[in-house]
Amino acid sequence: MDQIPLMRCPKANNVGHAAIPCVDLSAPGAAAAVADACRSVGFFRAINHGVRAAITDALEAHAMAFFALPAQDKLDMSGAARPLGYGSKTIGSNGDVGWLEYLFLSVSSNSVEISSLPPSLRAALEAYTAAVRELSGRVLELIAEGLGVDRGLLRGLVVGREEGSDELLRVNHYPPCPLRPPGECGVTGFGEHTDPQIISVLRSNCTAGLQIKLRDGRWVPVSPTRKPSSSTSETRCRLQMHICMQVLTNGRLRSVKHRVVAPEAGAHSRLSVIYFGGPAPSQRIAPLPEVMREGEQSLYREFTWGEYKRAAYKTRLADHRLSAFELRAATQPPAASSADPQPHCSSCMQPPQQQVAKVH
């Protein structure tokens, strides 16, 4: 038994399902639709993406079997997350907590780094990574096309680099939480954040919990996907544009803030798998001249991916990870933190409190 502090997570506005674009990646207008979704929301649901349901189903089954093992076995197989490995309730090393356990892996060279994972899980992770890497490459091509730049420009940062790239896979398991905070609040599964890489592909089992923040500030739930029928060969994936895409496009594409509310007692466990694509540590990151208009001021200074990652690992989940690289920061006094204020429960009108709960 463990004792951990829990944060309350306000429930989202129940209005936004329609606000999340759905893009058919095989349709003729896919490039424009993807670029539009990345400009407006920073998040979309993809269909006809080519990742077969058999691959996601196998990963889901093997991951669930792994999470059902005793805690010590999970730690012995993968090591404690620092930041890679098996983690439970703590996220990163800067004080973030959530009602979840997870595996966080480097999957850069087509082979999952943690060699002591069960072979069937490793094989499922490798098959999934290969499929999702390909999907990410296609989406990066579509984004480039939608932005009117060379098709290979963004893909080349992440996929097929000889010197390797920075690809990570996170498998999150959120068991139902027996606690019910008062009012319209749930328990935080994964706190508010923007993902740190260039592109993320998120796939979850058919459970609710994910919320995203729209440009107008409203948090909206992302509706769970339906179980695929036997005639459907692929499940739905969600794609998110991430923080460094914001730099590369000089703010044209925005990172989306998102968070997860843990399932309530009696609900199904949530399982999500997120692929995070990023470049090699030596890659220089700066707004792409091809994307900018003549005379446009760069909003960010140039940095290397390695420099950015070192800074990112020092931040907390809700922190704004780009502040050190914003050029405005050099001329204006920096805000204490550009993260949103701590969430309040709308119905109980109290700041979230830390509750101490016993969890298994």
Ligand SMILES: O=C(O)CCC(=O)C(=O)O
């Ligand atoms: O579990 C989810 O659905 C999302 C988790 C997430 O945002 C992350 O791991 O970065």
Ligand SMILES: [Fe+2]
């Ligand atoms: Fe995330």
